[in-house]
Amino acid sequence: MRECIVIGRPNSGKTLFTLNFAKYLGVKSIDMTFRTYDGVMTCRHLSLEDAKRQLCGIDLHKTRSLQSMVLNMPIGKSTVNFKLTDTCGISEQIHADEAIRKGMAQTIGLLRSADFILHLVDLTNVKSDSATQSNIDYEFYHYGVARNAYIMLGNKVDLGSAKDNLPRLASAFPKATVIPISALYNQGFREVKAYVARNI
Ligand SMILES: Nc1nc2c(ncn2[C@@H]2O[C@H](COP(=O)(O)OP(=O)(O)OP(=O)(O)O)[C@@H](O)[C@H]2O)c(=O)[nH]1
Numbered sequence: 001m002r003e004c005i006v007i008g009r010p011n012s013g014k015t016l017f018t019l020n021f022a023k024y025l026g027v028k029s030i031d032m033t034f035r036t037y038d039g040v041m042t043c044r045h046l047s048l049e050d051a052k053r054q055l056c057g058i059d060l061h062k063t064r065s066l067q068s069m070v071l072n073m074p075i076g077k078s079t080v081n082f083k084l085t086d087t088c089g090i091s092e093q094i095h096a097d098e099a100i101r102k103g104m105a106q107t108i109g110l111l112r113s114a115d116f117i118l119h120l121v122d123l124t125n126v127k128s129d130s131a132t133q134s135n136i137d138y139e140f141y142h143y144g145v146a147r148n149a150y151i152m153l154g155n156k157v158d159l160g161s162a163k164d165n166l167p168r169l170a171s172a173f174p175k176a177t178v179i180p181i182s183a184l185y186n187q188g189f190r191e192v193k194a195y196v197a198r199n200i
Pocket residue numbers: 008009010011012013014015016017055056057058059060061062063064087088089155156157158159181182183184185
């Protein structure tokens with residue numbers, strides 16, 4: 001089964017996107033598989049509302065391990081199953097918490113084997129050094145473009161300051177396909193779905 005991975009900085013909206021995109025594809029409740037760095041797997045069945053309440057949040061590094069769902073995508077006359085995996089956010093600093101460092105390493109490990117990469121960027125937080133090599137978003141971009149199975153999602157477009165940052169994002173990452181989305185309000189999901197369908 002092909003796997004799509006959702007990556008980005010902490011708090012960029014990865015978990016909310018994953019859950020609302022699953023809902024957009026017709027999921028009524030969530031069967032989530034959690035995979036920790038040391039190989040422990042657990043499964044939980046959650047309503048979408050409970051999943052959002054428990055798994056999303058404003059605190060940095062709410063997600064600390066891989067969280068996967070198997071979803072269906074109608075393609076032509078058939079339906080294709082694929083795995084959508086939310087990850088521990090990555091930042092430039094070496095984090096003081098060992099669990100978070102291991103979570104980040106787990107994200108990077110999966111990145112190499114994932115079939116399609118969805119890179120979320122918080123549009124309210126586009127920095128002037130976005131295109132420099134010291135920026136983790138640049139690292140993701142560079143890797144993703146080289147893999148040729150990658151899109152960048154400019155998230156939180158519903159927020160005031162976000163729209164003004166879209167041109168900045170597109171010019172900082174000129175080789176990326178950038179789709180403005182709102183993980184909160186499902187904006188841009190039709191386009192994301194089309195890209196996912198082409199890559200699973
Ligand atoms: N307004 C708005 N808020 C959003 C959007 N996407 C996410 N958020 C909010 O941003 C915060 C972080 O969202 P999460 O989905 O938990 O972010 P994450 O990238 O999974 O964060 P970590 O797990 O900590 O790495 C939450 O308070 C969300 O409600 C969006 O499109 N619009």
